[in-house]
Amino acid sequence: MDRFELLKLLDRYEERHPDEQATLTRVRKLLAERDRAFHRDCFMPGHITTSAWIVSRESGAALFTHHRKLERWLQLGGHADGETDVQASALREAEEESGLSGFVALPLTGGSEILDIDIHEIPARKDEPAHEHHDIRFLLEVSEAQAISRQVEESKEIRWFSAAEVEARFDEESLLRMARKAADWLSRSPVRPS
Numbered sequence: 650m651d652r653f654e655l656l657k658l659l660d661r662y663e664e665r666h667p668d669e670q671a672t673l674t675r676v677r678k679l680l681a682e683r684d685r686a687f688h689r690d691c692f693m694p695g696h697i698t699t700s701a702w703i704v705s706r707e708s709g710a711a712l713f714t715h716h717r718k719l720e721r722w723l724q725l726g727g728h729a730d731g732e733t734d735v736q737a738s739a740l741r742e743a744e745e746e747s748g749l750s751g752f753v754a755l756p757l758t759g760g761s762e763i764l765d766i767d768i769h770e771i772p773a774r775k776d777e778p779a780h781e782h783h784d785i786r787f788l789l790e791v792s793e794a795q796a797i798s799r800q801v802e803e804s805k806e807i808r809w810f811s812a813a814e815v816e817a818r819f820d821e822e823s824l825l826r827m828a829r830k831a832a833d834w835l836s837r838s839p840v841r842p843s
Contacts, residue, residue, distance in 0.1 A: 650734035650761070652680055655785075658735075662763045672766055676783050686783075687729040695771070695781030699739040700726020702764055702786060702827045703752070704835065705793035710809040711828065712791075714746055717805050722819065724827065725807075726784065735785045736761045743789055747807055748798030755788040755834065764788040764834065765827045788831050 650658075656677065663673050675694075685691040702724055703712040713722045725746045732738040736754055743752050756762060765786040773779040799807045810818065815828050 650736060652733060655733065655735060656680065658761060658763050659766075662766065669766065672768055675768055676766060676785075679783055687733055688731050689728045692778050692780040695768075695783055697729045697735065698726060698782040698784045699729055699735045699742060700724045700784055700786050701739045701743045701752075701789045702831045703743055703747075703789045703791060704831065705809060706790050707793055708809070708811070709835065710793065710811050711815055711831070712747065712793075712807065712809055714799065714803070714807045715805040717803055721821075722810075722824075724786070724824070726786070736787055739785070739787045740789065743791075746800050746804065747791075749791050749795050751795075752789045752791045755790055761787075764830055765823075767823045767826075769823070786827060788834055 659673055659677060663670060676697075679686050679694065679697070683691050683693075683696075685696070687697050689696055700723075704710065705712070712725060714725050715721070716723050725743050726739060727742045727746070729735060729738045732741070740752050740754065744750060754761065763785055767784045767786065768781050769784065771777075771780050771782055793809055797807050812828070812832065815824070819825060819828075
């Protein structure tokens, strides 16, 4: 996937979520104006990151990481590190951060689709100025029967949360929005049986 294909994904996403046009305009502007938009050293205004809402093939639970630096539970993801194939980047991050394998991107038919897009501010720290993460998010499924092996330097813990636990425990709109979108998507295209 290259920039042109990502722009087509953004167009399809906008058809499904016309109310998010302001966010999409900002992502498109970043892609048009910054050659290094996929690199973590692009600080003005920021850079592309990727993440995934990961669901268990068996139970439908969602996988979260307790981020060591941010002290928050989040979906798995990270920097694109120059990779323009944002779905491949999200899959790589999911595998690296969880130690799980066999991820499948949903939907199963029709090609790649973006689940959610979020732009959030990253505060200045050490040698990095404040900047934005333009996070492109995908829906992935995997078997929870595997043993999780977290990246110790990035994560305090990785664990599965049921839909009820997500709703009861989290109040961050970005996470709840992904949960709603994933639930809607899965209600129309259920997770495959193992």
